[in-house]
Amino acid sequence: MTLPAHPLPPGVRWRTPFDLLARNARLYPNKLALIAASAMGGEARLSHAALAFAIDKAADALRGWGLRRGDHLAILMNNSAAAEYIVIAWGAMRLGAVVVPLNTRFALPELRAAVEDMDCRAIVHEAAFAETVAALDAGGERFGPRRIAVGPGGDWGAIYATGQPARGGFPVLGSDDLADILLTSGTTGRSKGVMLTHGNAVATGAAIAGGLDLGPQDTYQSPFPLFTSSGFHFNIMAAWWAGATMVVEPGVDLPATLARMTRERTTVYCAVPAVYIFMLDAYDPAQHDLSAMRVFDYGGAPMAREVIRRLADTFPQVELRQTYGLTEAGPSGTFLAGRDALRKLGSLGTPMPMCDVRVLRPDGSEAAPGEMGEIAMRGPAVSRGYYNRPEATAETFRDGWLWTGDLGQRDADGYLFYMDRGKDVIIRGGYNITSMEVENAIFEHPGVKEVAVVAIPHDRLGEDLCAFVVPQGDPPPAPADLQAFAAARIADYKVPRRWVFVPDLPRNPTGKILKNRLRERAQQDA
Incomplete structure (x- = not known):
């Protein structure tokens, strides 16, 4: 079961992520687009023009390797190989293949269920996961030769070297073409695969860039894993929409994070609330220069009000922003601007651009201010459903709305407040x-x-x-x-x-x- 999508507004000129890449390469060719760790060691620093070139080169190399439009390509890699991850993933999508990022923290049975459920017949993995992939391959019956290892001793370097971007001839992709299947976080039961199109990705970029007030002058840093919707869509698409520099952190390491903020003159940082709690302990103004920082964004989980107060006291020059969204929505949803961080303490704010967010009663009618109901969303970033899960799709996507399972209420000014997960x-x-x-x-x-x-x-x-x-x-x-x-x-x-x-x-x-x-x-x- 696949639901009809809410289309991108006609006024949006860029219909796929590759339209954004081409625009950025034209407008900001020599400006840094990506700072990320490489599987071969060290750090890759790619301009917008170099990133677009690398993705086209990877696309041609993958085409020569045998990847075709409609193939489902699993990726099993960490942020320690983020540079290759991004180039390979978007190179595959350039061909019209569907990328399935795998959670590297999954146990073998969970990984096996994911590749089976998502119909993955090819895989790219860090060389360190070779034994895991061999176990997944079931004696060559699933992937066979359609396996690429990235990193020391792997074969990606030789395959990538064959790519000829000038050959062109890539498929013409539209906003309705499936781009990736992102696994839900799996807090309960077997993970579901959220189907997201190229148009969903573009709309997510517009929504998040608007929610974070990102622009081409920004350096945007975040530790979210690329196998999550926060790392794969929220961060990357927002940076591409804005033409910003994206700094993908290898992992959560607060001393390294603060040093990187100082070194890169980071202007916007995004992480889950727990990271900010640890940051408050690790921050030393004598060592760390965060004078360029203008926005701290927290999302992925509710932020305790006391932590918001402590952040405001410790970093008075930094705007505190809250974002809220779901993988099923791109992820997009709502944002709370810094001017309201203390005035509307604990609020999730108001809808991001291109997002319609409401609080609904069980019968689908809108709840009154102060009345608790279920948070629901719709818009061009919202998924068309779960891959091969018609019953789950029908349960979650009803009457044109994504029913989130989160309980909330609005105040008299229209600001959304998260109350709890329905099951919590x-x-x-x-x-x-x-x-x-x-x-x-x-x-x-x-x-x-x-x-x-x-x-x-x-x-x-x-x-x-x-x-x-x-x-x-x-x-x-x-x-x-x-x-x-x-x-x-x-x-x-x-x-x-x-x-x-x-x-x-x-x-x-x-x-x-x-x-x-x-x-x-x-x-x-x-």
Whole structure:
């Protein structure tokens, strides 16, 4: 089942990412487009003209290797090979092939399920994953010779050398052509493949660049893995739409991140909330010059209000922006501009360009201000559905809307506030409790570094609350102290009765806390 897409507005001249590449190569040929680690060691620094050339060269090389329009190409690589990742992925899409980025943190059964479910018959991988790919290949029945290894000892260098960009003759692609299938983060169950078109990618670039206020003068830095929608679409497409310089970090390493910001004169940085918590600990104004920084953007998970306050105090010259979106929406959605960061503390803001975001009741009618409902989206960045998953597509994409599964409400000014994932709402004795409001109250305690609240079964109340706390320092605060602290800020029925202290919280690659794992542990302990 594939749903009709909301088309790009007629006024958008660029219909595919390759239109953006060509435009940037023409307007900013010698300006840096990409700074990223190479699988061969060191760092690649490509101008807009050089990046467009490299992608066309990779496309011709892959064509000679045998890749064809409509082929599903899996990529199993980390940001440590980001330069090759981007060139190969868009080289494949230049041919009309469909790219399927694989989560490098998946276990072998998860990877096997992904390549089977997404019908991948070719794969490009870092040389370090050779044994994993051999196990996936099922004795040559799946990939056979259609395997390319990237890095020392791999064959990509020789294949790439055969590419002749001047040969041209690449397929004419339209905005409705399928570009990639991005796997959902897999916080529950088997990952689904989100089908995204070339038009979806362009619309995502317009939305995110607008939400971040990106322009060609910006240097945009982020650690999001390229196998996530945040790394693959959110970052890359926004930078290409804006003509900005994209700095892809090899991973999350705060001393290295701060040094890179200083060295590259980074102007916009985007990461999940947890990274900013660690940044506050690692930042030293005597060592790190962030005077060029103008925007910190946080997304991928809700940001605790206390962290927003601390960031505002520590970096008063930096605008704090919140973005919210889903893989199924490109990812695009809403943004909260810095001028509202404290005035609308905790809000997800208002829709990005080309995005329609509403709060709906179960019957599809719009919820009133202050009324909680399900957040829904539509627009040209929204996917047409899940690959080979008609039932899941019908459940999530209804009446022209993407139903996110997130609960929210709008205030009288139209600003959106995230309340919880629908499945994370805790019903204790008939009272509905959103985990986020409890977490915000506990997080204000000076002895708490991070906190996540989940439901546990209760024989009388139905459900009770369990708080997992990462303490700030040693010894950790006493549970009784935390209970009293929370009780002074939220209703008594919202205060957790069970407290578990942990060194860290389980997260997926985009930084979202895996509450399903915490629920499993809490239930086992109970």
